[in-house]
Amino acid sequence: MLNYNIKSQYLPDICTGDESMELEDFFNLASDIVYAKTGKHLNDLQQVVLRGILQRHKYSQIARDFPYSEGYVRDVGAELFRILSEELGEKVNKTNLRASLERWRVSNVLHVCKDFNINHISGDVNICGDSLPSSAVPHPPSNEQTPNQDNPRPNVRLDLADAPDVSPFYGRTEELTTLKQWILQERCRLVAVLGMTGIGKTAIAVQLVKQMSDKFDYVIWRSLRNCPVLETFLSNLLQFFSQDGETPDRGDRLSQVMEYLRSYRCLLVVDDLQTIFSSGQLAGHYKDGYEDYRTLWEQVGELSHNSCLLLNSWSPPREIASLAGENLPARSIRLSGLGAAAGEILRDFGLADSTEWETLINTYRGDPLWLKIIATMIKDLFKGSVAEFCNYGMLPCVDLQDRLEQQFRRLSQLEQQVLSAIVGQAEPVSLAQLRTILQSSLEYLGNALLSLERRSLLEKPETYGKETVFSLAPVLREYLQNK
Numbered sequence: 001m002l003n004y005n006i007k008s009q010y011l012p013d014i015c016t017g018d019e020s021m022e023l024e025d026f027f028n029l030a031s032d033i034v035y036a037k038t039g040k041h042l043n044d045l046q047q048v049v050l051r052g053i054l055q056r057h058k059y060s061q062i063a064r065d066f067p068y069s070e071g072y073v074r075d076v077g078a079e080l081f082r083i084l085s086e087e088l089g090e091k092v093n094k095t096n097l098r099a100s101l102e103r104w105r106v107s108n109v110l111h112v113c114k115d116f117n118i119n120h121i122s123g124d125v126n127i128c129g130d131s132l133p134s135s136a137v138p139h140p141p142s143n144e145q146t147p148n149q150d151n152p153r154p155n156v157r158l159d160l161a162d163a164p165d166v167s168p169f170y171g172r173t174e175e176l177t178t179l180k181q182w183i184l185q186e187r188c189r190l191v192a193v194l195g196m197t198g199i200g201k202t203a204i205a206v207q208l209v210k211q212m213s214d215k216f217d218y219v220i221w222r223s224l225r226n227c228p229v230l231e232t233f234l235s236n237l238l239q240f241f242s243q244d245g246e247t248p249d250r251g252d253r254l255s256q257v258m259e260y261l262r263s264y265r266c267l268l269v270v271d272d273l274q275t276i277f278s279s280g281q282l283a284g285h286y287k288d289g290y291e292d293y294r295t296l297w298e299q300v301g302e303l304s305h306n307s308c309l310l311l312n313s314w315s316p317p318r319e320i321a322s323l324a325g326e327n328l329p330a331r332s333i334r335l336s337g338l339g340a341a342a343g344e345i346l347r348d349f350g351l352a353d354s355t356e357w358e359t360l361i362n363t364y365r366g367d368p369l370w371l372k373i374i375a376t377m378i379k380d381l382f383k384g385s386v387a388e389f390c391n392y393g394m395l396p397c398v399d400l401q402d403r404l405e406q407q408f409r410r411l412s413q414l415e416q417q418v419l420s421a422i423v424g425q426a427e428p429v430s431l432a433q434l435r436t437i438l439q440s441s442l443e444y445l446g447n448a449l450l451s452l453e454r455r456s457l458l459e460k461p462e463t464y465g466k467e468t469v470f471s472l473a474p475v476l477r478e479y480l481q482n483k
């Protein structure tokens with residue numbers, strides 16, 4: 001039987017004597033089971049199909065709202081049934097889905113209640129605890145203390161099903177101190193953690209959650225990797241918030257979420273923000289249909305409330321630039337490499353020749369993902385000898401090239417041209433030199449450089465006097481030269 005942390009969210013019903021499950025409860029339970037089994041959230045089509053099945057609609061009826069054939073929708077339904085049947089321990093079909101889910105829930109609730117000893121407070125929800133708030137207005141989860149970073153909150157509600165497990169975690173002491181200072185002491189409302197894919201944004205956010213969650217009423221982790229539109233994102237948040245009471249029915253979904261952020265101290269982590277930005281454009285350009293996320297960041301940054309939204313992104317939303325500043329409640333931090341702490345990663349891989357590690361770490365700029373990939377190669381090819389690997393200079397590694405390729409495909413054409421121009425020069429180049437090489441206008445070049453800078457792809461060596469010059473990390477240079 002699966003053991004995952006969403007089970008307890010189905011408990012309050014039984015604990016308060018209300019055994020009936022609504023459509024939304026069936027839907028949430030089934031989607032959580034699928035997530036726990038497959039590690040993937042339901043996509044838009046699967047959600048619609050599941051809802052349709054639960055409402056006992058015919059496949060032809062469900063297919064009407066989609067540009068898919070009835071047969072395709074039926075296949076999607078069959079796949080859902082296959083996954084659910086495995087967990088529910090019986091053959092599930094359209095007619096018995098609700099009943100099977102109900103049976104599963106009851107047996108799991110009994111199981112969990114036994115494990116949790118009824119009044120125990122889990123890190124998830126207050127199982128069978130004090131009576132649940134019934135007011136339509138958000139009601140703080142039995143936490144009477146004034147929000148204060150020194151007051152731990154015993155009844156924190158966690159929704160971390162989306163957060164990966166990152167262990168072990170090394171270094172980043174300074175960054176963690178800065179982020180905690182911003183979030184807890186200075187009560188920043190919007191904090192962006194930026195940096196290249198693999199630099200450790202998710203990892204540091206997980207660490208922050210571990211270290212700070214007792215200072216919040218709600219800690220919620222959401223990844224945008226499946227590109228939910230804003231309305232889906234907000235209604236999903238409201239679903240979680242409203243487990244403790246009813247959702248305020250005033251205003252649109254965004255106002256309702258803001259109401260929760262005002263009434264409670266919430267830490268909302270939004271990971272993988274870059275997936276809602278479009279490829280082939282300059283950094284921070286939203287995909288069609290996703291521009292309204294801008295309003296969310298703006299409201300969270302500008303309006304008064306008690307919560308913090310922590311954004312992880314390869315490149316920042318443009319709005320952050322205007323909202324962030326030393327004296328403003330929005331900040332951003334850009335992660336660079338791990339430095340010497342990256343040695344711990346190499347140690348975990350059992351690499352030899354520790355005197356050469358510093359060279360390896362510098363070459364790969366202390367980037368944990370790059371180093372993990374290279375460490376695997378060193379282990380597989382050179383029995384773990386870093387010295388032997390270094391003898392070959394920068395040996396191209398297909399796994400690393402694949403990762404970089406994914407990122408470079410997202411760049412605009414102009415950015416790609418600028419990178420090629422930089423790689424074509426032996427020395428770092430200035431904006432003026434780039435202009436001569438590419439015969440392009442200053443405006444275009446300036447914007448392309450700014451975009452590359454926002455994507456953390458440029459280095460600006462200090463050793464070249466007053467004029468700002470641009471170069472690339474050796475890994476990127478090598479990748480582009482091979483390309």
Ligand SMILES: Nc1ncnc2c1ncn2[C@@H]1O[C@H](COP(=O)(O)OP(=O)(O)O)[C@@H](O)[C@H]1O
Nearest residue numbers: 166168169170197198199200201202203368369
């Ligand atoms: N400080 C760290 N200590 C140990 N491993 C780390 C650290 N930061 C990142 N990693 C590892 O590096 C990889 C990439 O990190 P991740 O947080 O996913 O990067 P990002 O979110 O920036 O794409 C993961 O395997 C992660 O566990």
Ligand SMILES: [Mg+2]
Nearest residue numbers: 201202271272
């Ligand atoms: Mg990440």
